[in-house]
Amino acid sequence: MKYAHLIGKMTLEEKASLMSGKDFWTTQNIDRLGIPGIFLADGPHGIRKQAAAADHLGLNASLPATCYPAAATIANSWNVELAEKLGECLGQEAAAQQVNVLLGPGINMKRNPLCGRNFEYFSEDPYLAGKLAAGYIRGIQANGISACVKHFAVNNQEERRMSIDTIVDERTLREIYLTAFEIAIKEGETKAVMSSYNQLNGSYTNENIHLMQEILRGEWGYKGVVVTDWGGSNDRVAGMLAGNELEMPGTAGETNEEIIRAIRSGMLSESVLDECTDRLLDLIYSTGSAVGQTKAFSVIEHHEIARSAAEESIVLLKNEEDILPLRKETRLAVIGDFAEKPRFQGAGSSIVNPTLTDNVLGCLEQSGIAGIGYEPGFERYGKGDAWKRRKAVSLAAKAEVVLLFLGLDEVTEAEGLDRQSMRLPENQTDLLNAVHEVNSNIVVILSCGSAIEMPWIHKVKGLVHGYLAGQAGGEAIVRILTGEVNPSGKLAETYPLSYADTPSYHSFPGKEVSVEYREGIYIGYRYYDTTDKEVLFPFGYGLSYTTFAYSNLQVSKSHVAFELTNSGGVPGLEIVQLYVGCRSDKIFRAKKELKAFTKIYLYAGETRTVSLAFDDKTFRYFNVKTNRWEIEEAEYSIYLGASSADIQLEGLLFVEGTRTPLPYDKEKLPAYYSGLVNHIPLDEFEHLLGTKAPVPDWDRMQPLGYNDTLAQCQYARGAAARFTYRLMVFMHWLLVKAGKRSTANLMMMSVYHMPFRGLARMTGGRINMAMLDGVLMMVNGDFFKGVRCVVREQRRKQKRQKSREQ
Structure with a gap:
């Protein structure tokens, strides 16, 4: 142990006292031994250190900090270097505010579009999410403080999140829901991990020996601290046995007494407590020097970095008749409440008190565009307002082009609640329909943190998705609209035509005891591509004001190389995506999976040779019979594309395998082998699980207990x-x-x-x-x-x- 000399001086009571918080955000200090407490703060996209009494719900104002684009937005940049730069800014601001541990990034998979916290997560793809998260972590920790990757693991719904039991098969768990954490923890070398609220296959995640000991600490070699989500501790002693050092917030010593009694009774070895204490002391002292000196940061510089990040992350989804970029002389009507009062961040524990804010109206005026007026057009929170709609329609009739700002409000996308539908509020779609009757030159600018249905898309010529673009998002959007910046963002999630098309449609959310992940490995584009399901916008999709050409593919055992040319008339950034698909049908697989990506800047007419290397995750799958990662010996299709559906180059590669027993009986898993998993029967799901699924409903005859709601x-x-x-x-x-x-x-x-x-x-x-x-x-x-x-x-x-x- 690193701090054995100090631990040897501590009493049992002192060691136990370190295992839970002193208050809501601070850990316990021991003055006798000079052990300080440390401060933990929310902040996936900005620091939320509260100035008044602490709470976890965003009720009290926090100290001003830069509000960067949310994770769902930055994921569209597909830029690991950008993620690392934002992490550096976050770490700098955290250190300046005396924050030791920044609680982020969040990297749970977007299993279902309705999860209320999707705005705080990166993607439906674990490889993309893991790489971006590792960048954030490296940047944050470059300032000496600690990141805290969360929520470990399979926390993919907000309803009943503190008690729901997630039922998932081992292969799906490893390949889909843990791979992003594996990448983030190994490559980012995070000093802290936050366990999730939910149960995993029958036990709470922070007590789950398989998850916390066998995988996290055993297979991945993680040496850092595990902290509970706030209020997420169930059985404190079971959590200690699983290697959960820190319970937050504090319980006024009650759970410390539980630890002491367990040690004195022999239920818990004191050596387990010593190991946990040693890891926590390492976190305390390794971050202490970073917050020991107040370091000022430039508010203006960080605001500009937030704007630049938003510019790389905004996605151009439609540009019919080249309606964008806007011409200076265009007579423009600006309609929509979000143009005046921007929606630039999520709601809940991640709310940031921004240092500055931009809005589109002010930025458009500064750009010199000939606007003829603005109307809010609708009531922000969904209430009908015919008078506002009439005024907006009257303005639209006088314009050449209408900029229509639509989106989801702050109470629709929020921590703790899942969305009820994928639709925009009815008053907004009513406004769009009315505007279209008088003017067909409509450009919609969306502000929301997750996928929505767009049955109205045929009525608009332009569509720009700003997601939640942070405090500088207003200027970033205007620079995209005017062509000052060439859009380069691409979607990090699939947009289905309707919610009913999603693979988890019949099993989200879990309403009572459990939620069953019956779709298995087929989430997002893995499902849509495998089943040839038509979608609105595919994973990895995004337009540019220029064009790119791919040519001369070369495939070797270690990498692929090809030539990329900017074949258009303006400089631009292209996101190149490498997908791999196994051509064997012995093991059910998605048609293709993302295995590498890069973002390349090219001047008009420029050509560059691009190389993408294979890594240890390129060809692997998790074999439930051998209980380890294996490689199937087979031919693999190598795809290079501009999106999962826009494959530009394709090659073949034969890969030698590990030649292990096949994990499945194909005849008993017909739906999984076909990919048609939208409605899996229980018996087939249980065969995949290898056990009976628990009864998903409450036993209404039993008395209520601690974990009932x-x-x-x-x-x-x-x-x-x-x-x-x-x-x-x-x-x-x-x-x-x-x-x-x-x-x-x-x-x-x-x-x-x-x-x-x-x-x-x-x-x-x-x-x-x-x-x-x-x-x-x-x-x-x-x-x-x-x-x-x-x-x-x-x-x-x-x-x-x-x-x-x-």
Whole structure:
């Protein structure tokens, strides 16, 4: 151990005290030994260090920090160097604000378009997500602080995220949901990992020995710290055994006592605590020097970097009749609430208090475009407003081109809740239809963090997707529209024609006990390409104001090389994508998978030879019989393209394999071998799992326990609990009707779907587990006995507190 000399001086109680937070964001300090506490802060796309009382829900304002484009936006840049540069800026700002650990990046897969937190994640592809995350981590940690990659693992829905059991087969787990973490942890060398709230195949992730010990620490050799998501600790001792050092936030010493009792009873070896303490001390001291000196950063310089990042990430999706770039003399009508009040970031724990903000209206005026006026056109949060629509239509009728700013609002995409549909609000599509009746020259600019349906796309000539472009996104969008910047972003996720086309349509989200990943490895483009399913926009798609030509492909055992030419009239950036597909049918595979990519800048007419190397992930698959990565001996198709559907060059390569037993009985997995996984029968899914799937519904006859949610009070034996449930439902309805959707969402996230143990884990010790026992007695029908228990335990807690103070 690195800090054995210091650990040897510590009492059992002191070591245990380090294992949970001192408060909401700070770890425990030990003054006697000169061990400081460290500060952890949210910040996947900007620092959120709160200036007032701490909370995890974004209620209190944070210190000003640069709001960079969200991860869903940066993923469209496909630029690892850019990710690393943003990481450096984030790390610099974190150090300046005395933050030791920055809680990001988030790299969960976009299994389903409706996941409410998709704006905070990179992609549906693990290779792209992992490479970008590794860049972020290297940049953040170059400043001496720690990144904290999250949420480990298979946290792909927000509804019931603190208790849902994710049921997934081992191969899918390894190839799809862990590969991004593997790349980020090995190549980024992150100092911290955050475990997710959910269960994985029956056990909470931070207690899951297979995930935390066998894979993370065993196979990947991870030596850093694992921290729980806030309130995500279930059984503290089980978490310690799995190698979970830090529980956040603090519980006023209650879980520390659980650790001490477990060691004294022999349930837990003190050597396990010593190892956890050693890893945590390394995090404390390795980040301490970085925050020891306040380092100022240039607000203007970081704002410009945020703008440059947005420019590389904005995606041009349609440009019929070359309506873009705009001409200076164009008579332009600007319509849409988002042009005046930009939506540039997500909602929840990632909300950043920006240092500066741009809006499109101001930036357009500065660009010299001949605008004839602006109208908001619609009410931001979905309420119909015929008067606003009429005024917008009247303005559109006078213009040559209409810039129509549409998108999703801040309460539709938010942490803790999943979206209810893939559609834009009806009042926005009504406006688009009305504008189209008087003017067909429409350019839509979208502001949202995830995929949407676009049944209206035939009515627009131009489509620019800004995603959530950060505080400088307004100027970035204007520079794209005017041609000052040539768009180069490409989609990091597929846009299906309709939500019903998605492979997880029938199994998202899990509503009660569990969620079944029946589609297996076929998420995103892996499904659409394999089944030849038509999509709106394929993975990797994006237009430019120039064109590129691919030629002269050469394939060797170690790499591919080809020539790329800018065949258009202006300089531009092209994202080159390498896909590989196995031509054997012995093991079910996606038709092709992304295995390398690069971004190349070329002047008009310039040609460059591009080389992309194969790596250890190019040909591998996970064999569930040998329980390790293998290579199937076969011929492989090598595809080079501008998107997953736009393959420009194709070659063949024979690859020698590891010649191991085949993992599957083909006759028992017909849907998986065909790729038609949209509606997998239970027996076939269970054959893939190798075990019975748990019953996905609540047992309504059982008494409610620690890991049941407040939503389940509708089935409680106690009348008071059932009344509380009905009151919650009524209050939610009332808040929505009153236009307080943000507050309604907050209630759903922090109350309705909260497990009972969250009352103890998230209240900083105000409610302890003994008091929670009393609450559960009331819920389960012993009301007065429960009240007495709560009162008694509250008095005992107060006495213990007074004793400690004396």
